[in-house]
Amino acid sequence: MKPFAIWLAIVVVVFGAYALIASSLRETTQVFVFVDSSNPMEPVWGDVQRELDRIDDRSSSEFALAHGQSRSAELLHSWQPELEFSGVTPFAPCSFEGIGTFTEAGEADDRILVTTVGSCPTDALEDWEIVVLEP
Numbered sequence: 001m002k003p004f005a006i007w008l009a010i011v012v013v014v015f016g017a018y019a020l021i022a023s024s025l026r027e028t029t030q031v032f033v034f035v036d037s038s039n040p041m042e043p044v045w046g047d048v049q050r051e052l053d054r055i056d057d058r059s060s061s062e063f064a065l066a067h068g069q070s071r072s073a074e075l076l077h078s079w080q081p082e083l084e085f086s087g088v089t090p091f092a093p094c095s096f097e098g099i100g101t102f103t104e105a106g107e108a109d110d111r112i113l114v115t116t117v118g119s120c121p122t123d124a125l126e127d128w129e130i131v132v133l134e135p
Contacts, residue, residue: 029061032108033083036115038069038094044116044133045090051114051131056083064104070095075102094120 033055035041035048056063063083065076069092077084096113105111112129113122122130 027060029058029110030064030079030104030108031055031058031061031110031112032064032066032102032105033112033114034073034096034099034105035065035067035085035088036069036094036096036113036119037067037088037090038092038119039090040094040119041090041116041133043135047133048114049085051133052083052085055112055131056081064102064108066099066102066104068096068098069093070097073098073101075104078104096120096122096125099125 033052035052041048052065062079062081064078064080065083065085066073067076067085067088068074069090071092076088099105099113110129111125111127112131113125114131114133115122116133116135122128
């Protein structure tokens with residue numbers, strides 16, 4: 001029984017060390033998320049947090065989060081391991097003019113726009129993943 005316990009301990013230590021080294025060497029993906037906070041988002045506003053939770057379930061990722069409409073675009077937070085979205089209410093007409101002006105948008109490996117049907121046209125957003133929330 002003692003040789004088996006020694007063998008088991010060695011296997012656990014070796015695989016544990018391998019898992020630790022592999023996870024520390026894994027590259028982190030930077031994801032920039034922009035939430036459309038214009039009037040057309042009101043019917044789906046309750047779904048925004050659920051979608052952000054789904055997005056931040058990605059492993060080995062860090063996130064920057066911004067929101068905006070025609071009057072302004074604002075960075076809610078720069079790179080961090082989870083998306084934190086609060087204190088935002090939809091208002092004003094839609095515009096994605098300032099969507100690419102954030103430094104984080106240029107640095108990101110992935111860019112995601114969370115919007116809804118009938119908001120602004122998204123044709124000009126190249127290399128963006130568009131998540132459309134439907135009422």
